[in-house]
Amino acid sequence: MSSIEVIDLVKSFGPLTAVDKISFEVEDGEVFGFLGPNGAGKTTTINVLCTLMRPTAGRARVAGYDVTSQRNAVRQSIGLVFQDPSLDDQLTAYENLQFHAHVYDVPGRERAQRIEEVLRVVELWDRRDAVVRTFSGGMKRRLEIARGILHHPRVLFLDEPTLGLDPQTREHVWEYILEVQQAHHITIFMTTHYMDEAEHCGRIAIIDQGRIVALDTPDALKRMVGVDIVTVQTEDSEWAAREIRERYGLEPQRDDTRLRLEVEAGAEFIPRLVRDLGVAVRSVDLHRPTLDDVFLKLTGRAIREGEADPLAVMRLHGRLWRGGRR
Amino acid sequence: MTAAYAPTAGLPMRSWQAAARVNAGGVYIIWYRDVLRYWRDRARLVSSLGQPLLFLIVFGSGLTASLGAGLTKELGDVSYVRFLFPGIVAMAVLFTAVFSAISIVWDREFGFLREVLVAPISRAAVVLGKALGGSTVAMFQGAILLILAPILGVSLDPLLVLKLLGLMFLTALALTSMGILIAARLQSMEAFQMIMNFLIMPMFFLSGAFFPLRGLPAWMSVITRFDPVAYGVDPMRRLLLGADLAPGIRIASHHLGTVEDGLLLATFAFVMMVLAVWAFEAQE
Numbered sequence: 388m389s390s391i392e393v394i395d396l397v398k399s400f401g402p403l404t405a406v407d408k409i410s411f412e413v414e415d416g417e418v419f420g421f422l423g424p425n426g427a428g429k430t431t432t433i434n435v436l437c438t439l440m441r442p443t444a445g446r447a448r449v450a451g452y453d454v455t456s457q458r459n460a461v462r463q464s465i466g467l468v469f470q471d472p473s474l475d476d477q478l479t480a481y482e483n484l485q486f487h488a489h490v491y492d493v494p495g496r497e498r499a500q501r502i503e504e505v506l507r508v509v510e511l512w513d514r515r516d517a518v519v520r521t522f523s524g525g526m527k528r529r530l531e532i533a534r535g536i537l538h539h540p541r542v543l544f545l546d547e548p549t550l551g552l553d554p555q556t557r558e559h560v561w562e563y564i565l566e567v568q569q570a571h572h573i574t575i576f577m578t579t580h581y582m583d584e585a586e587h588c589g590r591i592a593i594i595d596q597g598r599i600v601a602l603d604t605p606d607a608l609k610r611m612v613g614v615d616i617v618t619v620q621t622e623d624s625e626w627a628a629r630e631i632r633e634r635y636g637l638e639p640q641r642d643d644t645r646l647r648l649e650v651e652a653g654a655e656f657i658p659r660l661v662r663d664l665g666v667a668v669r670s671v672d673l674h675r676p677t678l679d680d681v682f683l684k685l686t687g688r689a690i691r692e693g694e695a696d697p698l699a700v701m702r703l704h705g706r707l708w709r710g711g712r713r
Numbered sequence: 714m715t716a717a718y719a720p721t722a723g724l725p726m727r728s729w730q731a732a733a734r735v736n737a738g739g740v741y742i743i744w745y746r747d748v749l750r751y752w753r754d755r756a757r758l759v760s761s762l763g764q765p766l767l768f769l770i771v772f773g774s775g776l777t778a779s780l781g782a783g784l785t786k787e788l789g790d791v792s793y794v795r796f797l798f799p800g801i802v803a804m805a806v807l808f809t810a811v812f813s814a815i816s817i818v819w820d821r822e823f824g825f826l827r828e829v830l831v832a833p834i835s836r837a838a839v840v841l842g843k844a845l846g847g848s849t850v851a852m853f854q855g856a857i858l859l860i861l862a863p864i865l866g867v868s869l870d871p872l873l874v875l876k877l878l879g880l881m882f883l884t885a886l887a888l889t890s891m892g893i894l895i896a897a898r899l900q901s902m903e904a905f906q907m908i909m910n911f912l913i914m915p916m917f918f919l920s921g922a923f924f925p926l927r928g929l930p931a932w933m934s935v936i937t938r939f940d941p942v943a944y945g946v947d948p949m950r951r952l953l954l955g956a957d958l959a960p961g962i963r964i965a966s967h968h969l970g971t972v973e974d975g976l977l978l979a980t981f982a983f984v985m986m987v988l989a990v991w992a993f994e995a996q997e
Contacts, residue, residue, distance in 0.1 A: 439831055462831060473828045476823070477754070485742070487832075489742035490738065490834050491735075491832060492738055492833070
């Protein structure tokens with residue numbers, strides 16, 4: 388049975404089409420990733436699936452319910468971890484979860500037990516009576532994950548769950564997410580623009596400009612690129628590119644001042660390349676294909692990690708400028 | 714320790730009883746959150762009493778000193794400070810109610826509003842919970858000022874206090890609901906400043922808190938009839954200081970009684986809440 392079913396979904400804002408007729412299915416218990424640069428339509432898709440926006444055209448079902456005609460049933464069946472924190476930072480961790488338990492109709496006799504359980508999963512039980520304002524970014528995200536599963540949803544939506552967290556905390560947050568997923572057999576639908584994170588997924592849809600350009604397992608996607616990736620930086624990219632084309636019959640991809648080549652056996656290729664090229668080589672890098680490479684291959688553009696969208700930057704500035712709350 | 718993990722969904726559509734229960738739970742917890750935050754933020758509680766006191770003491774004493782004779786002619790043997798007292802209670806209610814409602818804009822800014830709006834409860838439950846929460850808090854804020862009554866020589870008895878609390882609650886409900894309607898459409902705190910200057914302050918000044926709504930220029934007299942705060946100030950003054958000073962707002966030669974004032978406030982609140990629900994729904 389599929390947890391999420393999307394058929395020809397379209398969402399436009401005036402003349403702008405954010406999601407352009409996409410279709411996909413997510414199986415029960417799957418970890419499904421939506422990967423793409425900012426503005427590709429990831430968050431819009433999530434907003435439609437979790438009933439925060441109505442689709443312009445097409446149909447979508449989540450946990451068996453239609454997102455337009457059975458909104459409350461959808462809402463009851465899903466958990467959400469948003470891109471930006473959505474906690475009340477003047478309440479304690481426990482009070483935030485209490486609030487959630489009430490609006491999601493968690494039976495009164497189970498409330499205390501479930502709250503304790505989820506707080507222990509994300510290791511915040513000891514901090515339950517601390518006001519959320521005192522929490523670090525990572526703790527807040529963990530609390531949101533705990534909140535997202537408190538009402539036992541069938542599908543958990545994670546919109547950039549680790550955005551803005553340091554690498555170590557990101558790793559930690561992922562451990563919690565996967566632990567929860569395995570223990571409860573929840574379907575996870577996540578968006579990210581971190582390539583390494585996408586590899587936690589069972590399947591990945593790569594989305595660009597509102598369209599799905601590829602949908603497969605991380606391994607299969609990587610096989611599309613297939614071989615080793617050699618990145619070379621030279622004194623004269625123009626010259627080097629022509630020479631590579633002529634000498635090896637390869638089509639190098641330009642990425643800023645670097646050239647990327649897909650070659651069979653990279654380790655043996657590099658010495659030859661350095662010897663044969665008529666220009667000075669500044670640096671050479673060899674790696675196994677990543678989803679980054681897949682994205683580049685499919686769209687001709689790289690996903691820049693850590694590049695924030697203008698809106699997020701504005702929000703951040705606003706927050707800094709006001710110097711916190713009230 | 715581990716509770717059985719039973720997905721709540723996948724069941725047939727909920728019965729109306731179940732839906733009613735979720736929504737009741739939603740109203741309750743949204744109300745509770747407002748009360749809890751008010752209670753926790755005692756600094757705000759104390760500081761927000763400063764302004765009414767300032768008005769009462771400085772404004773009251775200042776005007777009495779300069780206009781003493783004229784005031785006696787208008788107010789009889791009631792001192793201006795006593796006259797001002799019900800108006801200042803209404804002021805505390807007005808500002809607390811509006812600020813409570815406007816916290817929705819903060820919730821929007823800081824993301825919490827999404828947690829509320831994506832929950833499986835109706836928009837009506839959200840609006841009602843918020844309105845009741847803001848009203849409870851505002852009623853408390855007004856009630857605290859009643860402590861001053863004995864000092865000002867106004868005698869209170871339990872029944873009177875109960876009536877006053879009822880009026881404060883209804884005034885607060887009307888104003889919180891209006892605030893929610895505004896907040897539902899307001900996208901920034903900057904816009905809120907405009908609302909304060911061009912709506913809330915005039916509502917306060919025209920409510921009869923400072924001066925009796927008698928013998929006013931015709932245009933002003935008409936505007937005061939549309940000021941919901943006036944329908945809270947007048948009956949409170951009547952209960953505290955007697956009908957001579959507050960004979961009731963006159964509509965088509967009929968002087969409104971206390972019960973009629975209450976009904977008007979409740980109706981206004983209801984209309985505002987309905988509009989607020991609609992405003993939230995229109996945003997999707």
